[in-house]
Amino acid sequence: MSEQRIVRPTPISGFPEWLPQIRSVEQRWLDHIRAGFERYGFASVETPSVEALDVLMAKGETSQEVYTLHRLQADAGDDSDARLGLHFDLTVPFARYVAQHFNELVFPFKRYQVQRVWRGERPQEGRFREFTQCDIDVINVDQVPLHFDAELPRIVHEVLSGLDIPAWTLNINNRKVLQGCYEGLGIGDPLAVIRAVDKLHKIGADGVRAILVEQVGLSDEQAGVCLDLSGIRGSDTSVLDQVAKLGVRSELLSEGLDELGFVLDSLSDLPAGSVVADLSIARGLDYYTGTVYEATFDDDPGYGSICAGGRYENLAGQFIRRSLPGVGISIGLTRIFAKLVAEGRIDAGRLCPTDVLVAVPGDARRADALRTAALLRERGFNTEVYHQAAKIGKQIQYASRKGIPFVWFPPFEDGGPHEVKDLATGEQTEADPASWTRA
Amino acid sequence: MSEQRIVRPTPISGFPEWLPQIRSVEQRWLDHIRAGFERYGFASVETPSVEALDVLMAKGETSQEVYTLHRLQADAGDDSDARLGLHFDLTVPFARYVAQHFNELVFPFKRYQVQRVWRGERPQEGRFREFTQCDIDVINVDQVPLHFDAELPRIVHEVLSGLDIPAWTLNINNRKVLQGCYEGLGIGDPLAVIRAVDKLHKIGADGVRAILVEQVGLSDEQAGVCLDLSGIRGSDTSVLDQVAKLGVRSELLSEGLDELGFVLDSLSDLPAGSVVADLSIARGLDYYTGTVYEATFDDDPGYGSICAGGRYENLAGQFIRRSLPGVGISIGLTRIFAKLVAEGRIDAGRLCPTDVLVAVPGDARRADALRTAALLRERGFNTEVYHQAAKIGKQIQYASRKGIPFVWFPPFEDGGPHEVKDLATGEQTEADPASWTRA
Numbered sequence: 033m034s035e036q037r038i039v040r041p042t043p044i045s046g047f048p049e050w051l052p053q054i055r056s057v058e059q060r061w062l063d064h065i066r067a068g069f070e071r072y073g074f075a076s077v078e079t080p081s082v083e084a085l086d087v088l089m090a091k092g093e094t095s096q097e098v099y100t101l102h103r104l105q106a107d108a109g110d111d112s113d114a115r116l117g118l119h120f121d122l123t124v125p126f127a128r129y130v131a132q133h134f135n136e137l138v139f140p141f142k143r144y145q146v147q148r149v150w151r152g153e154r155p156q157e158g159r160f161r162e163f164t165q166c167d168i169d170v171i172n173v174d175q176v177p178l179h180f181d182a183e184l185p186r187i188v189h190e191v192l193s194g195l196d197i198p199a200w201t202l203n204i205n206n207r208k209v210l211q212g213c214y215e216g217l218g219i220g221d222p223l224a225v226i227r228a229v230d231k232l233h234k235i236g237a238d239g240v241r242a243i244l245v246e247q248v249g250l251s252d253e254q255a256g257v258c259l260d261l262s263g264i265r266g267s268d269t270s271v272l273d274q275v276a277k278l279g280v281r282s283e284l285l286s287e288g289l290d291e292l293g294f295v296l297d298s299l300s301d302l303p304a305g306s307v308v309a310d311l312s313i314a315r316g317l318d319y320y321t322g323t324v325y326e327a328t329f330d331d332d333p334g335y336g337s338i339c340a341g342g343r344y345e346n347l348a349g350q351f352i353r354r355s356l357p358g359v360g361i362s363i364g365l366t367r368i369f370a371k372l373v374a375e376g377r378i379d380a381g382r383l384c385p386t387d388v389l390v391a392v393p394g395d396a397r398r399a400d401a402l403r404t405a406a407l408l409r410e411r412g413f414n415t416e417v418y419h420q421a422a423k424i425g426k427q428i429q430y431a432s433r434k435g436i437p438f439v440w441f442p443p444f445e446d447g448g449p450h451e452v453k454d455l456a457t458g459e460q461t462e463a464d465p466a467s468w469t470r471a
Numbered sequence: 472m473s474e475q476r477i478v479r480p481t482p483i484s485g486f487p488e489w490l491p492q493i494r495s496v497e498q499r500w501l502d503h504i505r506a507g508f509e510r511y512g513f514a515s516v517e518t519p520s521v522e523a524l525d526v527l528m529a530k531g532e533t534s535q536e537v538y539t540l541h542r543l544q545a546d547a548g549d550d551s552d553a554r555l556g557l558h559f560d561l562t563v564p565f566a567r568y569v570a571q572h573f574n575e576l577v578f579p580f581k582r583y584q585v586q587r588v589w590r591g592e593r594p595q596e597g598r599f600r601e602f603t604q605c606d607i608d609v610i611n612v613d614q615v616p617l618h619f620d621a622e623l624p625r626i627v628h629e630v631l632s633g634l635d636i637p638a639w640t641l642n643i644n645n646r647k648v649l650q651g652c653y654e655g656l657g658i659g660d661p662l663a664v665i666r667a668v669d670k671l672h673k674i675g676a677d678g679v680r681a682i683l684v685e686q687v688g689l690s691d692e693q694a695g696v697c698l699d700l701s702g703i704r705g706s707d708t709s710v711l712d713q714v715a716k717l718g719v720r721s722e723l724l725s726e727g728l729d730e731l732g733f734v735l736d737s738l739s740d741l742p743a744g745s746v747v748a749d750l751s752i753a754r755g756l757d758y759y760t761g762t763v764y765e766a767t768f769d770d771d772p773g774y775g776s777i778c779a780g781g782r783y784e785n786l787a788g789q790f791i792r793r794s795l796p797g798v799g800i801s802i803g804l805t806r807i808f809a810k811l812v813a814e815g816r817i818d819a820g821r822l823c824p825t826d827v828l829v830a831v832p833g834d835a836r837r838a839d840a841l842r843t844a845a846l847l848r849e850r851g852f853n854t855e856v857y858h859q860a861a862k863i864g865k866q867i868q869y870a871s872r873k874g875i876p877f878v879w880f881p882p883f884e885d886g887g888p889h890e891v892k893d894l895a896t897g898e899q900t901e902a903d904p905a906s907w908t909r910a
Contacts, residue, residue, distance in 0.1 A: 039529050041571040041790050044555065047519035049568070051575055052582070055515050071848050073825035073855035073875075076494050080486035080601055081520070081587060085543075090478050098543040103591035104524075104536075104556065116483065117543065129488070132480040136490055138822060138872045140858060143491065148520060152542035162519055170858075177859040179837075351480050383577060386512035398618075409510050416512035419579060419609075420616040433577045436512075 046161030048370050056381035058369055061195055065166050068191035069144035074168050077143040079125040082116045087128050090350035097151040118150040122167040130171055131351030140172035160366055169360030176357045178291060181323040181343060182298035184361045185307055188339055197368060199330040203310035206323050208288025213261050216282035217254050224248045229262050230314040262312040269293050271309045291322060321345040325361050339363045382435050387413040389431040390440045395421045400442045407465045485600030487809050495820035497808055500634055504605050507630035508583035513607050516582040518564040521555045526567050529789035536590040557589040561606040569610055570790030579611035599805055608799030615796045617730060620762040620782060621737035623800045624746055627778055636807060638769040642749035645762050647727025652700050655721035656693050663687045668701050669753040701751040708732050710748045730761060760784040764800050778802045821874050826852040828870040829879045834860045839881045846904045870894060
């Protein structure tokens, strides 16, 4: 055995892994998020980790990010797996799911989905190749009420407010406002402007202006209004007045402003500044058609979005000849969590879930220890029995090193008293396993 | 849009996917299993879905089952992903995890791990290519007390007994009994006999006898004793007497019988027949060295094992120059669950987690409905607000189709009474959202 070749394991870049005391915090976060989604009636869905490549590529956008699967020792000529890829988000699988099971679902369908996704990024510091996303979407036949556009930020606000994370802001915009304004300015290719404005935080106003004038072909004046629009930001409906002052008119712009105003109004009871209309938010993806969301950390907006989403007119259109609009938002759990772990901002959780360690004074008393433990477990305490006869000091030390708060001592002889030691205070008292509760 | 090419989605063989009402049952099972593991003090660990190929192949056994990852559009010459494969079980990743984080763990380390695993099987009915395993293992430096060999079947028994599944039996054996008996018979290659006996349920006693005599080179008498041994089965320590009657002696055999006797004795309080010593159980894998476990459905043993595991002397030996023995068992969640789904033996769960739908009589009352819902949520009820103003009948119908048990009616005018309708009984009564409880 000792002559065996050793394969020394090393972390794989982009695939995070946590020690138990960090994992226990992640698990608590996941439970909290799930409970938050269920509190609003969203149902759990999971999809396979893989999709057919033509499903993943139906949008044709993110081709180089897909990991494809291959059997290590496939038989010659067997390409049955060659057309499978790991999903790179949860939106495409959800669209496929709704189309595939269309006749078996009740609409409007509100689902949450918490799963790992994979992106075939080049290994690089801070880039995840495997990470967990927490998505909620509402999808309906033909029409999705605007109330949901306001409900989703409320849920995300409620969920993230219950986690100990640095201050963050949920920015909201509406693509109809952008597109309507550009159309009102007589611009022929509004999507080109959206893509340019989407780069504002990366290349600055002058960079965007250069693209708009030199590449998209806008006049200086048109470009100026586009940039003025993207500079508007505020947490109440006064932003609508600021847009009106630009003097641009179009039906689509009015519609977008009505929608944006409705969403801001609906969220006006949230703490000031937690939801902000930011007219520079565009979201690059072509499929958003109305409300768009993007949340960033206040102290590190350059880190990128920690939640994102929006309204899409017909996401499942590639998979079924029905109109299935929806609105959704995704929390980038790993993006948030891994950053805080790396910065030492996560307080380590418990090393193990055990509440009580039952000590075993000697093998003759083991049966009694097991009975005591069974009773404590029935009463809801996570309980271990020490795994061998050993000195009591050693057993207490094990509990202490594992962060187990209580050590239980069954009677040393039949009929004697049970005792329990609170390791935090050092206090040891008589106790009855049938009625004991944590102080 | 309607001219767009439609990619009609179809299920991918071997990658199960559930409707929401089945997923909610699976979720309940997963919660139950996790709580059962935590009740015994096991800590959650998750590892990345991928491992380096040389880690996966360190045992060199299951090479053709591995899925490797490739970036769909990797740059020429970039083979940075070429050495990554999806894990095919949770034992190898756990061994790697323990070796990699050795200095940061507290031993004995008791962990549970509930994750998907992948096997590059040829697409075939009933073969899963992606499935969820629920593993518990105890790993320690140099020595793992035998108490854990008895604790693991107890945990599995407790956990599976809480799920509504058909009758099953946990079969136990000890590799030392087999190997010790074969050695006592003067057989030079006991592993060859173990591999042959492992086929007993597939090819029958005559088939095994033929292999033992013709391929392994045993005498008729040796083969006869090996088969007699494999025929011994019983739920108490009387099996030890039956082995003794074979008249074979060896130190390893005595050691194995002591261990097996200890485990059976420790579990003697469990319901009769739930744990059975079955001396035909060998578990094909080479790394088991003592206790082995294998559970099957009583009415369909041919379906194969629904749990399996055992004791290993040094699983992490490929990754670190320390002796790290362990004992573990794995519940094949998807194997169990998918079979019951296919046979219609899973009672569909809820379509959504909503307890209460708050109806909206008209848009003027929406703010009031939202306040009522917020109060109900605070009080622990999963609550939806109907998503648009609509006829009350339509709102009740939505609740009914989604299986939402209660519809709440805020006052039609300020100061009026709230009412709640129980859809199961049809009864509608006045209620206060600040104090209402489910009947």
